[in-house]
Amino acid sequence: MRPLVALALAVGVLSDRALAAVSDTVACGSGLEQSVESVLSPYEGRVPGASLLILKDGKPLVRESRGFADLEGGRAAAPDTNYRLASVSKQFTAMAVLLLVQDGVLSLDQPVHDWLPSLPPATRSVTLRQLLSHRSGLVDYEDDVPDDAPQVRDADVLRILEKHDRTLFEPGSSYQYSNSGYALLALVVERASKMDYPGFLRRRIFEPLGMTATLARVDEGPAVAKRAYGYRLEDGRWVRRDQSSTSAVLGDGGIYSSVDDLARWDAALYDDRLLGDALRGQMFTRQGATDDPAIDYAMGWRLTGDTVWHSGESMGFRNVLIRDPKRRTTVILLSNRDDPEPYSFVRPLLDCVSGEAGK
Secondary structure (H helix, E strand, O other): OOHHHHHHHHOOOOOHHHHHHHHHOOHHHHHHHHHHHHHHHOOOOOEEEEEEEEEOOOOOEEEEEEOOOEEOEEEEEOOOOOOOHHHHHHHHHHHHHHHHHHHHOOOOOOEEEOOOOOOOHHOOOEEHHHHHHHOOOOOOHHHHOOOOOOOOOOHHHHEEEHEEEEEEEEOOOOOOOHHHHHHHHHHHHHHHHHHOHHHHHHHHHHHHHHOOEEEEEEOOOOOOEOOOOOOOEEOEEEEOOOOOOOOOOOOOEEEOOOHHHHHHHHHOOOOOOOOOOOHHHOOOOOOOOOOOOOOOEEOOOOOEEEEEEEEEOOEEEEEEEEEEEOEHHHEEEEEOOOOOOOHHHHHHHHHHHHHHOOO
């Protein structure tokens, strides 16, 4: 092990240089097993943990966890540990909207005003498609929520946006990543389906797929089973920092799930269990560029080359789900800590899997 990495692992956190050193070791000359160990090494020991799943042709090649889901309770992370997905949740909000399009209740190009008429006049031309693809120009609700504020919910996001009769640009003309848009989409799902958002997800997505432990968490709803709690490194020790003032907003990031349940989700994205071919294709179709020239955005998914993916970062959690549908390969890493962000050192595992499959 490189000395820099060994020192970082002693406290369970990686600096940028140490992270680069780990990333460099995720090369496949020594095989998939060694590459997996390099990815999971930051999570070894009595530190906040991670769960890693690698799927090839729907079968798990790797299903491993390291570290702890609950440091205070002494509960280790496991493949059925449920982590807060943060923005990985957006793909479920997108699926909920598309299911209602399939039902004939919604239309992608209808104005959001049809369902949320209290939004100000400046947003009158914003469509559901633009919300799904971050091309609405809505202001960021989080700018109006102090760090020490009581938790806000999706309905509070609407009330915040009602006060801002402006957009950041002409809707549809540019890209700006928007948590506001996905909070509004959750409200549209509720009004169009006449169900609460957690209930709609449960009935239309989670239960049909057998994702029995996955849920959109609300205080008054079911507890999260086998829950991972989020942590942040402060003054050299891991401190529970599990919730922020915006963690109760569901549409942009409020779902808890495990790598085991996400394997069931991944399988359903290859067939018509939820969506027919046409709408499922739209979900992964480029809607426009992002602020990164290497990345486009679809509906709840980022696009890079042949991969579709999304990361999720919120207080105490760092996650990524990456799919390569052409090679029928998926890599998922969920973690309950603020650092590191896993995309850069998890992405090479896709190529490792293809190399192993080609032997």
